Amino acid sequence: MRGKVVVITGSTSGIGQVAAEKLAVMGARIVQIARDKTRGEAALERLRHLTPNLKHTIYYADMSRIAQVKQVAAAISETEPRIDVLINNAGAMFGTRQVTGDGLEMTFALNHMSYFVLTHNLRDRLVASAPSRVVNTSSDAHRRVKLDFSDLQSAHDYAGFKVYSRSKLCNILFTRELSRRLAGTGVTANCLHPGFVATRFGDQSGGMLTLGIRMAKLFAISPEKGAETIVYLASSPEVANVSGKYFYKCRESTPTREAQDDNAAQNLWKETAKLAGWET
Ligand SMILES: NC(=O)c1ccc[n+]([C@@H]2O[C@H](COP(=O)([O-])OP(=O)(O)OC[C@H]3O[C@@H](n4cnc5c(N)ncnc54)[C@H](OP(=O)(O)O)[C@@H]3O)[C@@H](O)[C@H]2O)c1
Secondary structure (H helix, E strand, C coil), rough: CCCEEEEECCCCCHHHHHHHHHHHHHHCCCEEEEECCCHHHHHHHHHHHHHHCCCCCECCCCCCHHHHHHHHHHHHHHHEEECCCEEEECCCCCCCCCEEECCCCCHHHCCCHHHEEEEEEHHHHHHHCCEEEEECCHHHHHHCCCHHHHHCCCCCCCHHHHHEEEEEEEEHHHHHHHHHHHHHCEEEEEECCCEECCCCCCCCCCCHHHHHHHHHHHHCCCCCHHHHHHHHHHCHHHHHHCCCCCCEEEEEECCCHHCCCCHHHHHHHHHHHHHHHHCC
C-alpha cells in the first residue's frame, strides 16, 4: 500500500479504526472522514504515532446529512489528486425512528445514502487513479429482509434491527450496481460482512436493542478480526480484478437472492439518485 491514498469513513472506532491503522502500517496515507472532533483528533493522533512519516489527514462531516457529504467530498477532491481506495464504513442502528433534516429516515440516510453520495462525488478521482477500489461495509443482517420500494424511509413499518438489516441489503445492491456502472474504468467495488464484532456498535441504539447487543457482544469477535476483510479488499492483489462481490472472512460469499436482484439494484440506484438530487 506504499504511496496509496485511502479515504475511509467510520475510522474513529471499531473495525474502521483497525482497518485504517493496518492500512497505514502497510504504507497507505489515510484520509479520514469523522463527525466528532475529539474522537477524530484521537484517531488521527494514533495514525500519526503509528506512522510518523505519512501525512494522514482528517475531514469532518455528519454522514447522515447529504449536503455535508457533498461538501466533504468536494473538499477532499480539491486537495487529493488521487484516491486509490474508498472505504464506506460509517454506520449505526437506531432503536426508534428518527428523521434527518433532509427528511430521510436516519438509518437509510447514514448507512446507505452516505455510501452512495460520497462515492458518486469522489468518482472522478477514483477513475483518474485507476486501478482503484471501493469497499463497502455491509452485513449478513441483510439475510433476514427484503426491500420495500413503497416505503424506503420505513415510515409505516419501523423496527430498529429490521430497518438496519434493510440498509445493509442496500449496501450490497449498491455495490452490485456500482460495479456494473464502473465496468471498464479500472475501479472495482466490493462489499463485505465483517462478522459479529465487539465494537461500539449498538451502544447508542437505545433501549432493548442496546441491552440485547451488549449481551450478544460477549460472544463477538475482536475488531482486529472484524477488520480483516476490509483490509483484504482494500489491499490484496488477489482481488485486484474482482468486482461486484460480497465477501466474508476474506472469501467470496453468496448473499441472498434479494441481494442479487439486478432490477432491485437499478431501482434502488434510481431512487437514491433522485433523493441525492441528481439524475441517472
Ligand atoms: N459490529 C458488528 O457486529 C457489525 C456487523 C456487521 C456490520 N457492521 C458494520 O460495520 C460498520 C462499522 O461499525 P462498527 O461495528 O465498527 O461500529 P462502531 O464502533 O460504532 O463504529 C461506527 C463508526 O461510524 C461512525 N459514525 C456513526 N454515525 C456517524 C455519522 N452520523 N457521521 C459520521 N460518522 C458516523 C462512528 O463515529 P463516532 O466515533 O463519532 O461514533 C464510528 O467511527 C457499520 O457499517 C456497521 O453496520 C458491524
